[in-house]
Amino acid sequence: MMSVKFNLRTALLLGTLMLIASPALAEAVLQRGNSGEPNTLDQSQTSIDIEAFIVKDLYEGLTIYDASGKIVPGTAESWKVSDDGTVYTFKLRDKANWSDGTPVTAEDFVFSYRRIEDPKTAAKYANILYPIKNADKINKGELPVDQLGVKAVDAKTLEVTLERATPFLLELLAHQTALPVNKASLEKNGADFVKPGKLVSNGAFKLLEHVPNDHLTAGKNPEYWDAASVKLDKVVFYPTEDDAAALRRFEAKEMDIVFNFSADQIARLRKSFGEQVHISPRLGTYYYAFDSRTEPFNDVRVRNALSMAIDRDFLANEIYSGAQLPAYSVVAPGIASYGEPEKPAFASMSQLDRDDKAVALMKEAGYGEGGKPLNIEIRYNTNANHERIATAVADNWKKAFGANVTLMNLDVSSHYAYLQEGGKFNVARAGWIADYADAETFLALDMSTNKTFNYGHYNNPEYDALMKQSYDERDPVARSKIMHQAEALLARDQPVTTLMNSANLWLIASKVKGWVDNAPNEHLSKYLSLAEQ
Structure with missing residues (x-):
């Protein structure tokens, strides 16, 4: 009997202690x-x-x-x-x-x-x-x-x-x-x-x-x-600048969320953590601009041919290990008010079919094998991945058209200063991350009135008119339709060729x-x- 009372008192005491401690234990951090x-x-x-x-x-x-x-x-x-x-x-x-x-x-x-x-x-x-x-x-x-x-x-x-x-x-x-x-x-x-x-x-x-x-x-x-x-x-x-240290803390369950990690870890992380690895499209584009003021980049056939011949899957999967996603649209996907962006017709073709079509287009424009020599300089801001992308694109163009491609790099501030001040070029690397979730932030870049970010100096009165109309349109559905029409012109004319969309990388x-x-x-x-x- 004494033993039972003792155990009962002990249980009550322990229960009281647990109740006292429970708020701290239950704190959601x-x-x-x-x-x-x-x-x-x-x-x-x-x-x-x-x-x-x-x-x-x-x-x-x-x-x-x-x-x-x-x-x-x-x-x-x-x-x-x-x-x-x-x-x-x-x-x-x-x-x-x-x-x-x-x-x-x-x-x-x-x-x-x-x-x-x-x-x-x-x-x-x-x-x-x-x-x-x-x-x-x-x-x-x-x-x-x-x-x-x-x-x-x-x-x-x-x-x-x-x-x-x-x-x-x-x-x-x-x-x-x-x-x-x-x-x-x-x-x-x-x-x-x-x-x-x-x-x-x-x-x-x-x-x-x-x-x-x-x-x-x-x-x-x-x-x-x-x-x-x-x-x-x-x-x-936690300010987790050290990717490796952040991963170790996530693996040790010391962190519940990690923002950004090294792309070369994606395969290993997916194997270890499965659905806890989140890779989703970001409102950002990685693109090449063509200078439409200079030959032959003022020819829509040349721009389309060059765009078609780029193997985006290789760029995203092999160079960026899936941390970037293959893309063809000027507007990044994922904007609720806009829906699915417009793509060029060749986006649905296989890479082999694109290559064949590209060669035919380039020949029609008078360049490539049996035509005028195709000399291209790719400009990019200094970065190991940008260099690898430029090298891969150059290889695509050499194989498809026998192009003579050279690379030119500057530090990031000099690179963008040159473009924004109107310097002439052939092909230039650029990127854009949206500051707000609306298609306008991407489409405004190619208006002729945009003297800062329209690097290739694309000038299409029909495009400008559609964009002006979109600013005046109050109905969201009608406005989206107008902007889709504008993007369809960019898909057709290829003043810029989007290579990849940025990706959001999270461990959750x-x-x-x-x-x-x-x-x-x-x-x-x-x-x-x-x-x-």
Whole structure:
């Protein structure tokens, strides 16, 4: 009997201890490998994705991306658009508060947007808000900041007036540049407003700790309007620049998520971790531009022939080990508002058939075997992979057309400066990563009015007219159709030839729930949870 009582008392005691300890044991902490140390947590100075992943957990803009990469309401619960598409009126959520308990107001966004365009701020991405009336002029110092087209109608109503209709404004407002900053904290703390204990945020998490080059910890923000739906108690970001070390920590289950890893590890990782390896198309393209001002690259037949003869599968699979994906479209896939991009007719052909067609086209243009000699210089920015790509493409063109191909490389800043300043060339390597999930960010590159990024100086009045029409079209379905027509012209004319799409590379532990691969590469921690294991 004594033994039974003792065991019962022991069991009750142990049960009590377990109940006391259970909150700590049950704390849901997500360990995120983040590929590098953020240079800043100041919205105005961020420029890279590893910073955006953090600040978008701490702050919330008027709009956000959901788990699948679609634009949804954020701090603004709704909005109305004027008939001409130039005035947006946002209604902020009544429950939207800062982490110190004070309400988020329309004036907070007025202050934040003015701060971005103030030339004294020197914001890295001030151009993101250029569609707002007078933003460009203010940022260039031509107008005072109070002339920016943003107005607090009342505490929870924000009016944004644009220079012209901008159908992709909601995507722009989800960019980290458009995140609000807490005026009181900024004015009190100056540059230190980004430090733990001083950073006041309005997102699903608040900053608890930041040890540079070691870790950054964000805790659940109880003042967040949707705090009841947030499943994680903490998120710890680790600056995992060392790919090998990050993999070891993932293998040891010390990290639940790893962003980016070496492409040469893909086969091994897939063998070891199966579906925990996530490789999905990113909103980015790797392409070659043809200088349409110089012969023979002003001949659409030559451009098409050269494009056809490139073995994209070899480039993506053999050189990039699957870390890039073969591509044929100017617009990267995965944009919800656009759908499947347009491809050239040869995209559906086998490489052997393409080669045959390419040789015939080149002969028709008067080049290749029995015709005029084909001399090509490929320019690229210095990088081992870019050199391997250029070498492989040169080999494709030598075998198909007997072309004499030479390579020319410069450091990245010199390479792009040469192209942007209008330097002449034959073929030049370039890349583009979307800043917002809309097809316009890719299609605008080839407008004749784009003096900076239209490297090949493509000039097609029909294309320009379609793009202008797309800017004026308010109906999303009609606008998408117009842009598809424009991309079809690029597919036909091949002023640029897309070789590959960038890929998002992630390792996601099986216990992480709520993760959805998406092309915008937007993964707010508020949508994630941890399964018990």
